[in-house]
Structure formats: structure tokens, C-alpha cells
Amino acid sequence: MPLDTDSLLARLASAFPGPALLAGDDIPARNLHDTSFLANVTPLAVLRPDTPEAVAEAVRLCAEAGVAMVPQGGLTGLAGGGHPIDGAVMISLERFNGIEEIDPASSTMTVRAGTPLEVIQKAADEAGFFIPLDLGARGSCLIGGNIGTNAGGNRVIRYGMTREMILGLEYVLPDGTLVSGLNKMLKNNAGYDLKQLFIGSEGTLGIVTRAVLRMHPKPGCVNAALCGLGSYDDVVNLLAEARRGLGPMLSAFEVMWPDYWQVVTETVGTRSPLEGKHAFYVLLETQGLDEEIDGPRFMSWIERVYEAGLLEDAAISQSLSDVQRFWDVRDACAEFMTRLGPHCAYDIGLPVTSMDAFADACRSRLVEAMPEALSVYYGHIGDGNLHIVALDRAVKEQPMDRISSIVYATVRDFRGTISAEHGIGLLKKPYLPYTRSAEELALMARIKAALxxxxxxxxxxxIDTPTGDLK
Structure with a gap:
């Protein structure tokens, strides 16, 4: 029989003394929400275990009591995956942090789920390696959340999603069973690759506790160019030329529509490295081994595509500070909340050739429904990922449901995906059938019910559990 609330809290207090258990007024405001703009929810309690065994014990006690659990990481998610649920226990991994091992011979790093991404990046760099995963929230997002959402970021075109750098995984199942598969081997086909079930599952199938990450050699040089182009056809052709002419050196291909550029340079106040206005703006980055060889190779390629008429203008990096200055233009979207106020943010995937037509259609539909609508478009176009920021300037409280219905219906019409890298959580769940077939949804539900x-x-x-009553 499920325990009553008081009995459960007493058992949790006994198992998790001191700062490991927070309840009532002791729960910090940060644990009442994630970054999805959903209303604050005060949970039953926040547990902050600091070992894998403690995570397993927390889950076991809650499962025996029939009480819902929500895993929480850095709370930077935009889809509501880490948002609290009334009456549930939050299991926060923030105290279980740190790097347990760096193995140069196998090029691996073993990390705890509560470790911030930026800490992992710096540790790899100091050891002479490179962690390619990079997000704007690098200083506050935790690696467990990155794994739970299969985060993408800026360099997917070369290195792939988070999934591609996970060699081994440890996790706790919904009944409290701790499963350790901290494999270091690149090749390991011994049975089912179970870790893939939990990467991208957003904490609905298990709670990640530790991971073995695959590190890459540190780049010997980085070069970048911020380019102005005259048409979207030129963007698509430039991407093809970059893949062909730069090969594995190409590490980022970011595209910004003129509406994004205008907001960034005029509203946010970021200084433009380019003169004049262009139909599209592209940030190219390459990572090479030797500046003396790869630097001239990059310059030669830029000259060829310029002479071919694909570029109207280009600013070329002369130093790492220039590279960072170019990225500052792309990362200025982090200032949108301050400068634009409340807005709706979207993370979608589309075939590359459809993106400009989609942007035109989405912009028109939003303005037709809300004459004062503003929408801006930008993203990691090299890997098919487009970001959208939209708002109705006529009102202060944004009609999120109305805007979302227009954006996602347009995504469905263009046969895209409603989520490229931010997960589904709560906010995108009603629109999941736009992207997944009935058979796929049924299979997801069967997996959820099994675990x-x-x-x-x-x-x-x-996804909902098709059997059992939620407490």
C-alpha cells in the first residue's frame, strides 16, 4: 500500500539527512521551474543525492511509496522536461558532480551526471583533448541533462549529437535498480546497446548517473569567416562547396536570416563585422591540425567561393579573438529575453532545401493571425536544425499555444520535426503526432510501460504510460 505523505517524508529524511533533502520553504526558487516559462510548481520535496547508490535509494523509496519523481539537472531545458509536478519528488543531480577519470590511452573521460558541461570542456582541454558538445548554456547545463535530451549544439555537422560521444552509461531504472555499463570501448557489440534507450529519453525511462565520454584530439587551429550572401540558393550551394572543399575540417555552418541579423545588430546592439545588408549571413568555422597548412587552405577556399560569386562579402578571422567575435553575433540570441521581452522559442528540423520556404510560410502565417507578430530565424543549418523566436508585440502576455499551433502546423506541412535538439517535455508533447507515426508512438508507449x-x-x-495509474 502506498505510504502517506508524512510517512514518506519521514523515510526520506532518515535516508537523506541535512542538505540532501529540501522540503517546504527550504526548497530554493530555482527548483520550482526550468526555462520553459511554465508556472512555478512547488514539489513535495527535492532530493539531492551525491552517489549513484543514493540516487537508486531515492528512486526505490519513491517507487515503493507510489510517488512520482522528476529528475532535474541544470534546469536550462526549454520544453518542460525538468519542470516540477505537484506532489512529486524532484531528484536533483546537482550535488553529484565531478570528473572521475581521464584516460588518455582510450581518449575517454568518466563523469558524474551533475557536472556542468563547461567544467568537462575545460578538463578535456587541460588534458590536451577536446569535447565537441557546445551550447550557449554551457556554464549551467549539466551533462546528465545533455544526455537526457541528446543535446546537439554548434558542431553537430562534424561530430554529431551527444549520442555520438557516449561510450558507456550508468543509470537508475524506475524501480531503483542501478545499472552500470561504463564501457570505454569504441567497439562493443555484446548484445543490445541498452544505453541508447536512455539517451534522449528525457528522464522518462531512467535517471543517468555517470557516463563515459569519448574525447577528440584538440584542434591545432581554428579559422572562421562571417559571410554575407545574396540568396538562399547561394547558402545551399555554399554548404555543398564547404562540405566538398573543406571536408572534415568543417566544424560549424550557422545561418542567420536578415530578421535575426536586424534584431541582433539594432535591438541587442551587437557590432556587425560586415558592411552593408545582405539577404543571408553565414558563420563558417573550421578546425584543423596545423595553422601553417590549414590556415592557407581555408583562405584559398574562401577566395574560390568568392570568385565563384557565392559570397557578397566576408570577414575572415585573423585570431581566436576574431573567431569569438564572430560567434558573439550568433550567440547574441541569449540576450533576446532581456531585449525582446517574453517570447516563444522553437527548435525544429527540416530538409535544408526547405528552410527558406518554411521561414517565409511561417512568418506569413504568424502575421496573418497576429498583425504585430515578430519572428526571427537562425540555426545550425548544416545539420538541418532551424531555431525560431516569435512573439506578438501587441500584447505583453504571449499567446504561446496560438503561436505554437501555427509554427508546428507549418512544420508538419513541410514534413519536418518539431524537435531537433531540445526534447519534447511537456510543451511539445501535444504536437508529437505531427512528427511521429501512430505506430512509433505506440512503440514508445510500450517501452515506457515495460520499464x-x-x-x-x-x-x-x-509519452504517456498506457497502463497503471499515475500518483
Whole structure:
């Protein structure tokens, strides 16, 4: 029989003394929400275990009591995956942080789930290696959340999603079973690759506790160019030329529509490295081994595509500070909340050739429904990922449901995906059928039911449990 609230809190207090358990007024405001702009929710309690075994014990106690659990990381998610649920226990990994091992021979790093991404990046750099995963929230997002959402970021075109750098994984199942598969081997085909179930599952199938990350050699040089182009056809052709002419050196291909550029340079106040206005703006980055060889190779390629008429203008980096200055233009979207006020942010995927037509259609539909609508478009176009920021300037409280219905219906019409790298969580769940077939959704539900038959782990997120009553 499920325990009553007081009995559960007493058992949790006994198992998790001191700062490991927060309840009532002791729960910090940061644990009442993530970055999805959903209303604050005060949970039953926040548990902050600091070992894998403690995470397993927390899950076991909650499962025995029939109480829902929500895993929390850095709380930087935009889809509501880490948002609290009334009456649930939050299991925060923030105290379980640190790097356990760097193995140069296998080029691996073993990390705890509560470790910030930026800490991992710096540790790899100091050891002479490189972690390619990079997000704007690098200083506050935690690697467990990155794994749970299969985060993408800026360099997917070369290195792939988070999934591509996970060799081994340890996780806790919804019944409290701790499963350790901290494999270091690049080749390991011994049975099912179970870790793939938990990467991108947003904490609905298990809670990640530790991971073995694959590191890459540190680049010997980095070069970048910020380019102005005259048409979207030129953007597509430039991408093809970059893949062909730069090969594996190409590490980023970021495209910014003129509406984004205008907001960044005029509203945010970021200084433009280019003169004049252009139909599109592209940030190219390459990572090479030797500046004396790869630097001239990059310059030669830029000259060829300029002479071919693909570029109207280009600013070329002369130093790493120039590279950072170019990225500052692309990363200025972090200032949108301050400068634009409340808005709706979207992360979608589309075939590269469809992106400009999609942007035109989406912009028109938003203005037709809301004459004062503003929408801007930008993203990691090299890997098919487009970001959208939209708002109705006529009102202060944004009509998120109305804007979302227009954006996602347009995504469906263009046969794209409603989520490229930010997950589904709560906010995108109603639109998941736009992207996944009925058969796929049914299979997801069967997997959820098999691992979490009571539906207690992050309930209501991503997919519903078809059997069992949620507590």
C-alpha cells in the first residue's frame, strides 16, 4: 500500500539527512521551474543525492511509496522536461558532480551526471583533448541533462549529437535498480546497446548517473569567416562547396536570416563585422591540425567561393579573438529575453532545401493571425536544425499555444520535426503526432510501460504510460 505523505517524508529524511533533502520553504526558487516559462510548481520535496547508490535509494523509496519523481539537472531545458509536478519528488543531480577519470590511452573521460558541461570542456582541454558538445548554456547545463535530451549544439555537422560521444552509461531504472555499463570501448557489440534507450529519453525511462565520454584530439587551429550572401540558393550551394572543399575540417555552418541579423545588430546592439545588408549571413568555422597548412587552405577556399560569386562579402578571422567575435553575433540570441521581452522559442528540423520556404510560410502565417507578430530565424543549418523566436508585440502576455499551433502546423506541412535538439517535455508533447507515426508512438508507449509500468518517472512528459495509474 502506498505510504502517506508524512510517512514518506519521514523515510526520506532518515535516508537523506541535512542538505540532501529540501522540503517546504527550504526548497530554493530555482527548483520550482526550468526555462520553459511554465508556472512555478512547488514539489513535495527535492532530493539531492551525491552517489549513484543514493540516487537508486531515492528512486526505490519513491517507487515503493507510489510517488512520482522528476529528475532535474541544470534546469536550462526549454520544453518542460525538468519542470516540477505537484506532489512529486524532484531528484536533483546537482550535488553529484565531478570528473572521475581521464584516460588518455582510450581518449575517454568518466563523469558524474551533475557536472556542468563547461567544467568537462575545460578538463578535456587541460588534458590536451577536446569535447565537441557546445551550447550557449554551457556554464549551467549539466551533462546528465545533455544526455537526457541528446543535446546537439554548434558542431553537430562534424561530430554529431551527444549520442555520438557516449561510450558507456550508468543509470537508475524506475524501480531503483542501478545499472552500470561504463564501457570505454569504441567497439562493443555484446548484445543490445541498452544505453541508447536512455539517451534522449528525457528522464522518462531512467535517471543517468555517470557516463563515459569519448574525447577528440584538440584542434591545432581554428579559422572562421562571417559571410554575407545574396540568396538562399547561394547558402545551399555554399554548404555543398564547404562540405566538398573543406571536408572534415568543417566544424560549424550557422545561418542567420536578415530578421535575426536586424534584431541582433539594432535591438541587442551587437557590432556587425560586415558592411552593408545582405539577404543571408553565414558563420563558417573550421578546425584543423596545423595553422601553417590549414590556415592557407581555408583562405584559398574562401577566395574560390568568392570568385565563384557565392559570397557578397566576408570577414575572415585573423585570431581566436576574431573567431569569438564572430560567434558573439550568433550567440547574441541569449540576450533576446532581456531585449525582446517574453517570447516563444522553437527548435525544429527540416530538409535544408526547405528552410527558406518554411521561414517565409511561417512568418506569413504568424502575421496573418497576429498583425504585430515578430519572428526571427537562425540555426545550425548544416545539420538541418532551424531555431525560431516569435512573439506578438501587441500584447505583453504571449499567446504561446496560438503561436505554437501555427509554427508546428507549418512544420508538419513541410514534413519536418518539431524537435531537433531540445526534447519534447511537456510543451511539445501535444504536437508529437505531427512528427511521429501512430505506430512509433505506440512503440514508445510500450517501452515506457515495460520499464515504468506504474508511470512514476517524469510522468506526463514525452509519452504517456498506457497502463497503471499515475500518483
Amino acid at each position: 515504468d509500468p506504474a508511470g512514476l518517472l517524469n510522468p506526463g512528459k514525452v
